[in-house]
Amino acid sequence: MTCIERFGWRQAVEPGIGRIVSAHGDYYRMVCNEAEGAILARKKKSAFRYNKLADRNCSPDTRNCESLSPVTGDFVRFRHNAHGESQITEVLPRFSHFGRRDPTARRQSQTLAVNFDTLFVMMSPNEDFSTARVLRFLDLAADMGEAEAVVAVTKMDLLRDGDGGLLDELRRAVGGAARVLPVSSFDGTGLEEVAGYAQPGRTLAFVGSSGVGKSTLVNRLAGEELQATCEIQEWSGRGRHTTTVRELVMLPSGAMVIDTPGIREIGRVGEFELMQAKGESTHRRRK
Ligand SMILES: Nc1nc2c(ncn2[C@@H]2O[C@H](COP(=O)(O)OP(=O)(O)OP(=O)(O)O)[C@@H](O)[C@H]2O)c(=O)[nH]1
Ligand SMILES: [Mg+2]
Structure with a gap:
């Protein structure tokens, strides 16, 4: 080969x-x-x-x-x-594409990942958890091409007293749009299931807010510290935008992962105003 x-x-x-x-x-x-x-x-x-x-x-x-x-x-x-x-x-033509409306509104769209077989929409169950944001990711993923979406609920080790119905609620909201997978890079929950997608020649794309553990999961799958990681801010539960460049990483299994920088806004055209109305951060104002 x-x-x-x-x-x-x-x-x-x-x-x-x-x-x-x-x-x-x-x-x-x-x-x-x-x-x-x-x-x-x-x-x-x-x-x-x-x-x-x-x-x-x-x-x-x-x-x-x-x-x-x-x-x-x-x-x-x-x-x-x-x-x-x-x-x-x-x-060359892309078989899959995931993008969002550019939050700076300089352009209409911003490409986040291309040519992946599985899109992992990642979210951790802390104060920054938002079912609505997961649904927005999945809405954008609806026309992504020849790929499958999986929702990974990361850091499951932090939920010591069970998940309080969080997974059931999320599964209900997501419906048939994606599999919802509990994962922990620390205690190994769900890693076998993630590894099941990491077949030779396949490409996984990790997307989600900063600090949800995308790079940590890449490192766990790689078995070494390939990607820099950083602690989240305690007061907000949000990450510090540690990954700044999208990188395609080859794993020992022969699969590849596209690790992406964390993002907050994930709107379709027209959703920007909705997010502002809900008081969600939009960082920069649209002209
Ligand atoms: N408890 C727990 N902490 C985790 C887990 N995975 C990652 N973390 C921690 O979460 C913090 C953020 O992890 P990163 O992997 O840097 O997050 P990221 O999604 O790559 O963040 P950006 O690169 O900023 O987008 C680090 O302190 C990790 O050690 C997990 O499964 N359990
Ligand atoms: Mg990262």
Whole structure:
């Protein structure tokens, strides 16, 4: 099996196909069959000329917008220029896409993860717990493409006296939209079930508020401290936005995880006002 196939490529293998493992402005770390390990690649400027316009005009469920910038998890076409630089010329069609309305309202949508098989919507049962937020994530996930959504209730070890009906209530609210899975990276609850999704060549995406334990779960599945983690603020139960770059991590099982930075607002277009009305944080005001 070639490198790009190990990284989830399921079509005919050709030269010049890469997968983005992290994005840093116009530079990307990318894996491909032409090199050992991740290499640095750059967007070929002329190929992405219409990028800004396309970004602005794309709705959150856009999967095949050819001139969109690559993001972590994307499969891309690249070639070497005369100086030996790897230049990305095309973003290949995405089989799944999860995005939200951009809270800064500069653009209409913000892509959070692409080309994943399972989307883990993660929430911890502390004072920041919100069934409504889980439902908003699932609403956005409804048209994500060829992928399945799972709701992971993390830090179950903190609920010493049972879950007080929290899981039942959440399951009722979620209905058939997703499986609700209790998980703890500390005492191992649910890890076998999560590992069941982590099959070779499959990609999991972890999304949810800061501090819910996304990176800790990545580390637990990896069996080593690949991702930085940080304690949450005691007074608010919220995290400190420790993960700042979306990263595709290869696990020992041969599955990959896209670890994403924590987010708070998760509205569809038109929901921004609803969140403001409910007194939820929207950070920056829309013009
Ligand atoms: N009790 C308990 N604490 C956990 C568990 N998982 C994570 N934590 C703690 O929660 C805090 C936040 O964990 P992170 O993994 O950094 O959270 P994150 O979701 O990656 O946060 P961002 O990167 O900011 O989005 C850390 O102090 C972890 O040790 C768990 O299963 N049980
Ligand atoms: Mg993190």
